[in-house]
Amino acid sequence: MWYENKVTQLLNIKYPIIQAGMAGGVTTPELVAAVSNSGALGNLGAGYMSPEQMQETIKKIKQVTDKPFGVNLFIPENAEVSEEEVIKANEWLQPFREELNLSEQSEVKKPNALFFEEQINILLEEKVKVCSFTFGLPSKEIVQKLKKENIVVIGTATTVEEAIANEELGIDMVVVQGSEAGGHRGTFSGSFKDAMIGTMALVPQTVDNVNIPVIAAGGIMDGRGVLSALILGAQAVQMGTAFVTSVESGADKQHKEAILNSTEDQTVVTSAFSGKPARGIRNDFITKMANHEEELPKYPIQNTLTKSIRSEAAKQNHPEWMSLWSGQNPRLSKQQPVSEMLAEIISQVDTIIKNKNEVW
Numbered sequence: 302m303w304y305e306n307k308v309t310q311l312l313n314i315k316y317p318i319i320q321a322g323m324a325g326g327v328t329t330p331e332l333v334a335a336v337s338n339s340g341a342l343g344n345l346g347a348g349y350m351s352p353e354q355m356q357e358t359i360k361k362i363k364q365v366t367d368k369p370f371g372v373n374l375f376i377p378e379n380a381e382v383s384e385e386e387v388i389k390a391n392e393w394l395q396p397f398r399e400e401l402n403l404s405e406q407s408e409v410k411k412p413n414a415l416f417f418e419e420q421i422n423i424l425l426e427e428k429v430k431v432c433s434f435t436f437g438l439p440s441k442e443i444v445q446k447l448k449k450e451n452i453v454v455i456g457t458a459t460t461v462e463e464a465i466a467n468e469e470l471g472i473d474m475v476v477v478q479g480s481e482a483g484g485h486r487g488t489f490s491g492s493f494k495d496a497m498i499g500t501m502a503l504v505p506q507t508v509d510n511v512n513i514p515v516i517a518a519g520g521i522m523d524g525r526g527v528l529s530a531l532i533l534g535a536q537a538v539q540m541g542t543a544f545v546t547s548v549e550s551g552a553d554k555q556h557k558e559a560i561l562n563s564t565e566d567q568t569v570v571t572s573a574f575s576g577k578p579a580r581g582i583r584n585d586f587i588t589k590m591a592n593h594e595e596e597l598p599k600y601p602i603q604n605t606l607t608k609s610i611r612s613e614a615a616k617q618n619h620p621e622w623m624s625l626w627s628g629q630n631p632r633l634s635k636q637q638p639v640s641e642m643l644a645e646i647i648s649q650v651d652t653i654i655k656n657k658n659e660v661w
């Protein structure tokens with residue numbers, strides 16, 4: 302069958318479809334479980350979670366599925382920042398705070414170096430089956446520690462070179478993130494602009510240059526996208542935006558509505574919210590901050606500075622100041638339960654294969 306391959310075997314799932322770990326509240330236990338219970342791989346986006354929150358959520362997922370699921374983590378980044386940069390950024394953010402009646406500026410929170418290690422320990426303790434990373438490479442020791450416990454390790458790459466670096470480290474499979482992708486860019490070596498390569502070009506070039514299985518991500522929303530990625534040589538797909546609008550997703554309702562009502566020309570890549578380039582739907586915040594992008598503190602500092610603006614904007618129903626992450630394929634988004642969405646995708650692939658003489 303078209304859906305049986307090395308990735309489905311290694312991950313012990315039926316269909317080669319992975320729901321992206323999406324940090325920030327989208328990947329509720331209900332979403333992760335619904336995906337895994339439908340035969341694909343659900344993933345908890347735990348990048349922003351404290352080790353305690355992460356453990357609690359993993360336990361909740363286990364209560365609603367006995368199928369394999371994964372956890373996605375962020376590789377910690379050096380957060381060098383000058384006081385001057387923070388003062389300037391706060392000045393540019395002040396008009397948004399005033400509109401929202403926010404009296405206090407957010408504190409600059411530097412990441413806790415132990416946080417990541419503790420997250421890894423929770424994964425081991427909870428015997429999670431799959432662990433994926435973005436924003437860089439974990440240390441060799443961490444990869445070995447996870448693999449020793451039979452945890453499948455998945456990396457993220459935005460160029461062929463980054464995929465090779467994942468393979469050389471002993472990582473089991475690699476998600477290649479095309480420039481269409483919603484959310485943050487996973488680029489970790491070289492210029493992010495040079496690494497804006499479309500999925501159609503990135504997948505076959507990576508497949509030709511690594512031996513580990515390649516997972517295609519970016520702009521894949523339905524059976525046509527899934528089968529195309531497999532034909533290009535990917536052994537699975539990772540989908541984000543398509544799951545954001547699902548019934549089980551924990552995304553804010555304004556975020557879901559924005560994706561459901563957007564078109565292909567309305568997304569942009571911006572660093573304004575977090576200090577790291579990410580694709581989302583263009584809004585007033587992005588437009589007004591565009592001139593300052595180059596001077597903002599880098600991720601994760603800028604992310605902490607905008608946190609209260611983003612959450613308060615959601616509370617007060619101002620989507621124009623929220624981060625509305627979306628890939629370039631929002632016209633294909635639907636609001637439906639995960640089981641229905643995945644059944645539809647599988648049936649679309651089956652139909653295309655069955656009618657291939659008419660299609661090709």
Ligand SMILES: Cc1cc2nc3c(=O)[nH]c(=O)nc-3n(C[C@H](O)[C@H](O)[C@H](O)COP(=O)(O)O)c2cc1C
Pocket residue numbers: 321322323324327346347348373434435457478481482483484485518519520521539540541542543545626627628629630
């Ligand atoms: C709302 C949202 C949040 C995301 N958060 C993460 C994350 O925490 N970790 C990660 O590896 N990728 C994250 N991504 C990127 C996905 O892994 C994937 O590359 C992308 O969704 C694929 O493109 P698509 O959105 O067009 O399907 C996120 C994507 C979206 C849309």
